[in-house]
Amino acid sequence: GENVEQHPSTLSVQEGDSAVIKCTYSDSASNYFPWYKQELGKRPQLIIDIRSNVGEKKDQRIAVTLNKTAKHFSLHITETQPEDSAVYFCAASTPGNTGKLIFGQGTTLQVKP
């Protein structure tokens, strides 16, 4: 079945710097890759997603890139702010109509003022 590896597990950056989180997946038939942000004590919130027919997607300071050949995708946050501090999870869909997502292990991002 699908397996998703996420790196790094923790990331500390200075405010204003960029942050990059990387994920690899195992099933080449996966077609959908969302990213979630989870603040302490809160639910995971979808922040950006990408489908396999697109190589890059941007939404203000957040972008996601996908390399289907290499089976990896990355989250890029530019001009980081303290409120970006949270745990970020990547996920990959399981092929077919199951609707299931397999999540990475999570990255704790700390943005220092």
Next chain:
Amino acid sequence: SAVISQKPSRDICQRGTSLTIQCQVDSQVTMMFWYRQQPGQSLTLIATANQGSEATYESGFVIDKFPISRPNLTFSTLTVSNMSPEDSSIYLCSYTLHGGEGAQYFGPGTRLLVL
């Protein structure tokens, strides 16, 4: 996206007892799921709640321990049965609006502590 709620938001239970968690969405959705998230860990899928039929469980989760109901397209319940301290966790429900491969939206979670 639809509004999704869960109750209770938290509970403290004695070992050997059972707790039923409710998940309500304010509009009809295609699929609903139940996850467990242990402190500091990722999300682990327990099962897919199927409307009008038995849930589909992931490896390591069984119906006797985690019975699930989904009587209609807006509501589901998860029961944690015969609880032990190892069941202490956050339980999250989620939904997708469309079938196939797409976004899931999560409820606020239920924090369970088993003593």
